[in-house]
Amino acid sequence: MAEPEAEDRKRRTDEARSAFGPPVGAAAPGPGADEDSSITSEFALPKGLDVTQPPPADSSTTSEFAVPRGLDVAQPPAPEPEGSAFSLPATYSARHAPPAFTPANGVPAVSLTKDAPWQDRMRTMLRMPVTERPAPEPVHKEDESGPAVPRVLDLTLRIGELLLAGGEGAEDVETAMFAVCRSYGLDRCEPTVTFTLLSISYQPSLVDDPVTASRTVRRRGTDYTRLSAVYRLVDDLSDPETHISLEEAYGRLAEMRRNRHPYPGWVLTASGGLLAGAASVLVGGDAVVFVAAALGAMLGDRLAWLCAGRGLPEFYQFTVAAMPPAAIGVALTIAHVDVKASAVITGGLFALLPGRALVAGVQDGLTGFYITASARLLEVMYFFVGIVVGVLVVLYFGVKLGAQLNPDAALNISERPVLQIAASMLLSLTFAVLLQQERSTVLAVTLNGGVAWSVYGAMHYAGGISPVASTAVAAGLVGLFGQLLSRYRFASALPYTTAAIGPLLPGSATYFGLLSIAQNEVDKGLVSLTKAAALAMAIAIGVNLGSEISRLFLRLPGGSAGGRRAAKRTRGF
16 A cells, blocks of 8 residues: 555645756756656747747837837829919810819700800709700810910809999899800809809819909999890800900900990980980970979089099989979979979989899899899889989978979870880880980880880880889890890890880879878878889889780790799799
8 A cells, every 4th residue: 555655745746846846956858858847837938839930120119109010101292272362373274184083973064056046055054053055065265275274264253244234134244254254164163143243263174273353343324235245255255166365355444444435425315315204294294394304414414423433322313313204394483384293203213213223123033133133123122212312302392482393294194106116116215325325226225115114114004004014024124135135136135125224114103193292191102102112013024024925925045954943042943
């Protein structure tokens, strides 16, 4: 029994040594010792796994922001982004334009008729989203590269400034600006027009920086000759068979600015007098009334020019210009001259009513430009208030001096068809001269005004139809004929419509409303002024409706794209 116990004790001693290593001070095993005795720790690597480890990395690379091994590659310096304020303006290639973004569902096919006027083609594309507009056709030009983008945008803004300052509608200004940009290869552009600010933005593609420019309209003037010249320039730029360089376009634009008005000052003053005289005949005046109204209007015009030379705002100019015709009418009444003083005062008001601004304001509202429309209508309200103040001051003092002015005289207008048609044509003729129209357009607008008054007289006097409805129909015919004439000559419709609505302006309703207020009959005066406002709105809406009807029944581009897009921007249909 002693031998098994000794063997068991030896076995436990060997296991303890193998587990805890040799005792302190023990000698290492000799070279002849067993190899298994060298593995004395359970944390030692097993045989066959003693792989040579790589040397430790540099201890200095300890930051977590350090570049990993293998990615420490020298990066080239980042180029300055195109469109930066510190980089030169880039040029583009007319034949190799940058690729445009294509939506996932594709671009709808749009067929643009080349024979249609450029106004219709550009208006159709302007009402499309940028991603749905058709790509521009290749421009056949001698040089590969076109002018710098900022110069094209500057030319576009200068053309838009002349159009907006001349009284053109906001949508027509945007259409002309888009046509100019597209003619030079800038198809991805977005023009924006408000009452006093023009801006345009161009972005070659979705990954490029946009280039934006703006311009402020500070001065406004009525010169339809210059307006027609601008339209001819835009028409030439939009013609694919006509090549006009940027320098030539700038030269023609500078020539338009340098040109003087086609009519001298004394012709304008005489035209204002004849306009007032013709208007007085429309409301029942005779030869004496014609002369008195003409003298009052010419005196008011000269006083307004004097105020303008002194730098007074237009509000005071209208106030001063409205006083002389009213003063002459009151003076004739106090002198007991057997004339219609109301016709004298009404004729003077015809020469001052802002019909052009009213039509433009309502047109902007109907086409979706509500900010510009609000500003234009507010301007009309200021002018109208100025006229009201001037006439009311004179009428108030006239009533105090004993002038017997009868508001019921509005019901006793005599019907003289031939004489009234001739007077309406004379009124349209003189109105066209005041608007500085080209001599080639004066005859057309004169006939258009005569037709408008003939339709109004036939419906109101002969047919007994409401004056508001008669005015709306006559104004609609004016807008229709004006749009057709403008399409025939590829020009603006304003020279053919603005002067033609002159005979329809609510001069008599305005006067009798003011007279009732001056005689402390406020309710009756407000009714008459409301009638005047209704007639003014009927004129503006009728002109716009006539223009839209002409576009509706004529062949228009974009027919394969689902019909003509509406101008309404707040709804999806």
